[in-house]
Amino acid sequence: MLKPAIAIVGCGRMGLIRAQALKCVSHRVRYVFDVDSNRASQVAGIHNSRAVASLAEMNWSELDAVFVCTPPNDRAAVEIAIGLDKHVFIEKPIHLSARHSLSLLGMTLPRNRIFAVGYMNRYRSSIEDVRNRIESMPILGFQAHWICKPYMVPWWADPSKSGGPLNEQATHMVDLIRYLLGEVYQVTAIQGMSGPGTVSIMLRMQSGCIGTFVYSCSATEKDIGLRLFTQHTPIVLSGWDFYLSDAPWQTSPIQGQSSEDVFLSETKSFLDAVESGDAQAVRSPFADAFKTQVVVDCIRNSLRLGTHVTVEAYREELDAL
Numbered sequence: 001m002l003k004p005a006i007a008i009v010g011c012g013r014m015g016l017i018r019a020q021a022l023k024c025v026s027h028r029v030r031y032v033f034d035v036d037s038n039r040a041s042q043v044a045g046i047h048n049s050r051a052v053a054s055l056a057e058m059n060w061s062e063l064d065a066v067f068v069c070t071p072p073n074d075r076a077a078v079e080i081a082i083g084l085d086k087h088v089f090i091e092k093p094i095h096l097s098a099r100h101s102l103s104l105l106g107m108t109l110p111r112n113r114i115f116a117v118g119y120m121n122r123y124r125s126s127i128e129d130v131r132n133r134i135e136s137m138p139i140l141g142f143q144a145h146w147i148c149k150p151y152m153v154p155w156w157a158d159p160s161k162s163g164g165p166l167n168e169q170a171t172h173m174v175d176l177i178r179y180l181l182g183e184v185y186q187v188t189a190i191q192g193m194s195g196p197g198t199v200s201i202m203l204r205m206q207s208g209c210i211g212t213f214v215y216s217c218s219a220t221e222k223d224i225g226l227r228l229f230t231q232h233t234p235i236v237l238s239g240w241d242f243y244l245s246d247a248p249w250q251t252s253p254i255q256g257q258s259s260e261d262v263f264l265s266e267t268k269s270f271l272d273a274v275e276s277g278d279a280q281a282v283r284s285p286f287a288d289a290f291k292t293q294v295v296v297d298c299i300r301n302s303l304r305l306g307t308h309v310t311v312e313a314y315r316e317e318l319d320a321l
């Protein structure tokens with residue numbers, strides 16, 4: 001089979017990362033588009049792609065798939081791609097909210113097309129390892145944290161473009177909690193003294209498991225971690241790479257873990273799915289990422305209302321898929 005013909009829309013940090021990953025697996029990018037033509041030219045240079053001045057200038061009939069790497073509020077390329085029956089890879093989060101995400105699809109999820117969302121932590125080998133370990137192990141509870149600084153891109157501080165820090169950053173941990181521990185039933189969120197930049201969230205899972213998640217973008221350094229409490233020693237995942245260790249008193253990670261290019265694994269899985277037509281390779285399909293978006297919406301609602309919010313309140317949206 002011919003290699004799929006690909007376009008990249010949005011040529012900032014993630015557009016560049018996707019272009020480099022595609023180069024690694026010898027997939028050429030046919031078109032690139034960014035509202036900033038300098039950025040488009042830089043990414044075009046990697047693949048000798050054609051940098052176009054608008055989405056309309058791409059010859060969509062030549063394309064099989066598009067990587068959409070624009071800020072969360074700007075997903076126009078997704079709507080066009082779905083309308084033209086193309087495969088789509090979109091960076092996380094899907095959009096500003098669950099309601100916005102549904103509007104992308106016109107309420108119809110293309111079932112014969114691959115639609116992947118960039119929750120890349122699902123492709124880490126440590127995460128796969130933990131999923132296997134806990135498959136038949138009761139988890140008593142969990143403690144998660146994602147402490148970082150604001151993301152220094154022009155659109156990030158504007159909630160009408162990013163959806164706010166919970167939507168753009170905390171969503172990673174919400175997705176990972178769901179991926180490892182199943183569906184969320186209820187959330188209760190409170191904010192810290194310093195304002196909405198620091199939030200503590202209590203989660204009750206449908207399984208009955210309970211846990212907490214502290215998120216902050218008010219730090220100067222990154223500190224990320226997830227600890228699962230079992231009847232024996234805890235399972236500890238630490239840092240941006242989610243290195244796995246068995247217990248907090250173990251200072252070094254379990255042997256044999258090396259740093260991995262998780263964006264490359266994720267990009268390759270999407271391409272495999274497009275080439276084979278088998279969506280199994282995609283660990284974060286639209287419908288699943290949509291559930292993460294719903295939980296993030298519940299957290300923001302809980303903060304606004306000052307009370308707990310159940311995911312069931314979004315039944316209509318969930319059923320729309």
Ligand SMILES: NC(=O)c1ccc[n+]([C@@H]2O[C@H](COP(=O)([O-])OP(=O)(O)OC[C@H]3O[C@@H](n4cnc5c(N)ncnc54)[C@H](O)[C@@H]3O)[C@@H](O)[C@H]2O)c1
Binds near residue numbers: 011014071091118119
């Ligand atoms: N998985 C991760 O770890 C991770 C990390 C960073 C960002 N992201 C996500 O990736 C997406 C992009 O973030 P980024 O860090 O690459 O941002 P960025 O600011 O570096 O790049 C975004 C690019 O999109 C361009 N753009 C804006 N509107 C456009 C439009 N209408 N059409 C074409 N181009 C447009 C901008 O000019 C810019 O070059 C966001 O959804 C973000 O949440 C994911």
